Amino acid sequence: MIGRIVAAVAGIGVAGGLGVLAYAWHPAIAPIAPPASTAFSTASVEHGRVLAAGGYCAECHTRRDGHEGAPLAGDYLMATPFGAIYSSNITPDPETGIGRWSQAAFVRAMRQGVSRDGSNLFPAFPFDHFTHMTDGDIADVYAFLMTRPPVHSVKRANTVPFPLNVRLLQGGWKLLFLHPGAYRPDPAHDAQWNRGAYLAEGLSHCGACHTPRNAMGAEKAGAAYDGAPVDNWIAPPLNGTNPTPAVWTEDEFFQYLRYGVAPLHGSAAGPMSPVIHGGLSELPESDVRAIAAYLASLDQATGRQGGDAARLAAAMRTSTRDLTGPQTDPDARLYAGACAACHANTGATPVPGRPELALNNALWLSEPTNLYQVVLRGINAGEGQAGIAMPSFYHALTDADLARLAAYLRRTRTTLPPWTDLERKAAAVRATLPAPPVAASH
Numbered sequence: 001m002i003g004r005i006v007a008a009v010a011g012i013g014v015a016g017g018l019g020v021l022a023y024a025w026h027p028a029i030a031p032i033a034p035p036a037s038t039a040f041s042t043a044s045v046e047h048g049r050v051l052a053a054g055g056y057c058a059e060c061h062t063r064r065d066g067h068e069g070a071p072l073a074g075d076y077l078m079a080t081p082f083g084a085i086y087s088s089n090i091t092p093d094p095e096t097g098i099g100r101w102s103q104a105a106f107v108r109a110m111r112q113g114v115s116r117d118g119s120n121l122f123p124a125f126p127f128d129h130f131t132h133m134t135d136g137d138i139a140d141v142y143a144f145l146m147t148r149p150p151v152h153s154v155k156r157a158n159t160v161p162f163p164l165n166v167r168l169l170q171g172g173w174k175l176l177f178l179h180p181g182a183y184r185p186d187p188a189h190d191a192q193w194n195r196g197a198y199l200a201e202g203l204s205h206c207g208a209c210h211t212p213r214n215a216m217g218a219e220k221a222g223a224a225y226d227g228a229p230v231d232n233w234i235a236p237p238l239n240g241t242n243p244t245p246a247v248w249t250e251d252e253f254f255q256y257l258r259y260g261v262a263p264l265h266g267s268a269a270g271p272m273s274p275v276i277h278g279g280l281s282e283l284p285e286s287d288v289r290a291i292a293a294y295l296a297s298l299d300q301a302t303g304r305q306g307g308d309a310a311r312l313a314a315a316m317r318t319s320t321r322d323l324t325g326p327q328t329d330p331d332a333r334l335y336a337g338a339c340a341a342c343h344a345n346t347g348a349t350p351v352p353g354r355p356e357l358a359l360n361n362a363l364w365l366s367e368p369t370n371l372y373q374v375v376l377r378g379i380n381a382g383e384g385q386a387g388i389a390m391p392s393f394y395h396a397l398t399d400a401d402l403a404r405l406a407a408y409l410r411r412t413r414t415t416l417p418p419w420t421d422l423e424r425k426a427a428a429v430r431a432t433l434p435a436p437p438v439a440a441s442h
């Protein structure tokens with residue numbers, strides 16, 4: 001099982017004066033008789049299905065630790081630095097789910113992070129993004145959820161300790177960090193850009209993983225898309241600070257977000273895979289294009305493209321380095337034996353299905369985390385490019401081997417300073433992974 005979405009966000013409550021309490025206290029919204037499924041139009045339910053995929057609701061609302069829970073029945077474990085938070089049952093079960101929630105109660109949860117009974121929800125639920133959805137889209141997600149099969153399921157109790165578990169204190173967090181309200185189109189940009197911004201900032205909450213968080217678990221203002229650690233991976237920067245030599249253009253973004261692989265930059269793995277497969281893949285192509293156009297404007301792709309050809313050519317020249325002639329460098333021999341058969345490229349651009357490591361952010365990020373993740377786990381056929389896989393080296397390579405490979409690749413395929421403490425970091429990533437069956441190793 002691949003790493004699912006575990007944005008480690010508790011959101012620390014901030015106590016304050018009476019003003020905060022006024023902000024924190026909300027009345028319960030009266031329960032309703034569960035609406036009949038005929039109360040919703042087919043078009044609304046279908047649109048809600050697409051939106052629920054694009055917001056990955058099922059990723060976070062389906063239990064996976066221990067046993068597979070029913071879809072959307074909640075009890076998904078989110079390990080935050082402060083303790084475990086379990087997601088809610090959002091099937092229309094009247095006792096344990098949202099069966100007795102009116103649409104108004106649902107809208108309030110999505111816009112303000114408040115449960116039907118009036119209690120504040122933790123921002124592990126990304127309502128700070130969902131708040132930017134339109135009324136119509138929230139209503140369609142409601143229609144979709146209320147027409148699912150009801151599942152009776154009680155979630156486990158959170159282990160976030162006192163006083164952080166006091167839901168009233170979340171009011172202070174919201175006062176500081178929640179900017180409620182539907183996205184307002186920016187007239188300085190065209191409709192496609194605004195559509196992309198609407199989806200990326202709201203429903204598909206890209207910043208929840210790609211923007212670093214402050215000590216209180218909120219996304220840092222002024223550091224949007226600067227890249228951040230998430231679930232023992234690094235979500236790379238998506239703005240002009242993305243370090244790869246080949247600029248992420250609109251088309252590279254589009255290919256990556258649509259098919260899980262960008263011709264120059266490589267594949268989606270780890271927590272990014274479910275964002276694409278079963279997530280964005282359900283959205284119409286024009287929506288994914290819009291997100292790509294929005295990101296290309298954030299990373300100023302057009303302005304940076306000058307010099308790109310030279311950097312690309314330089315990277316491609318390193319691809320076959322040390323692979324011909326006598327190999328005296330033992331690290332080069334390790335690479336040649338373990339990796340080169342599938343990764344060496346001789347042309348001006350990478351062969352499809354043969355990611356070029358010299359262009360891949362696994363080598364260019366500030367830490368070797370993603371490189372280690374990919375090499376230890378491998379990439380299964382459903383994660384990156386559909387139907388192609390990379391084997392796991394969990395059993396074949398020791399932490400010392402991984403450290404040598406990482407140092408060698410960083411030294412020969414990038415122009416950045418060396419990584420440090422490589423063997424210890426390899427052991428740390430390995431310790432987070434279950435050992436795959438021996439037969440699955442290379």
Ligand code: HEC
Nearest residue numbers: 005052055056057060086087088109115121122124125126
């Ligand atoms: C990153 C994980 C994550 C994603 C994605 C996510 N949720 Fe949640 N959601 C949670 C968690 C965790 C809670 C429980 C928060 C708490 O207990 O304070 C929650 C709570 C809720 C609640 C409140 C239920 C209650 O009984 O109070 C609703 C409604 C909800 N989510 C709907 C959605 C919808 C709709 C989507 C998709 C558009 C979605 N969630 C996507 C993690 C997530």
Ligand code: HEC
Nearest residue numbers: 005204206209233234235236267268269271272275361370
């Ligand atoms: C659950 C966390 C999470 C969410 C949500 C998420 N990402 Fe990612 N993203 C990651 C991680 C982790 C990686 C690194 C994956 C890898 O190395 O294969 C990544 C990689 C990427 C990359 C490749 C960057 C590079 O330089 O290699 C792009 C582009 C990207 N994400 C775009 C997006 C967009 C657009 C969204 C919103 C639609 C999004 N991501 C939402 C975690 C996330």
Ligand code: HEC
Nearest residue numbers: 266267269338339342353355362374379384385388389390
């Ligand atoms: C049997 C062929 C094969 C071997 C051997 C192999 N790889 Fe891969 N590797 C792949 C394929 C195929 C992909 C793309 C997978 C996908 O898109 O699903 C990939 C992807 C990658 C990525 C990109 C991941 C991303 O998030 O973009 C990295 C980094 C990588 N491999 C490193 C290595 C290293 C280091 C070695 C040697 C220890 C190695 N590979 C050995 C086939 C291989």
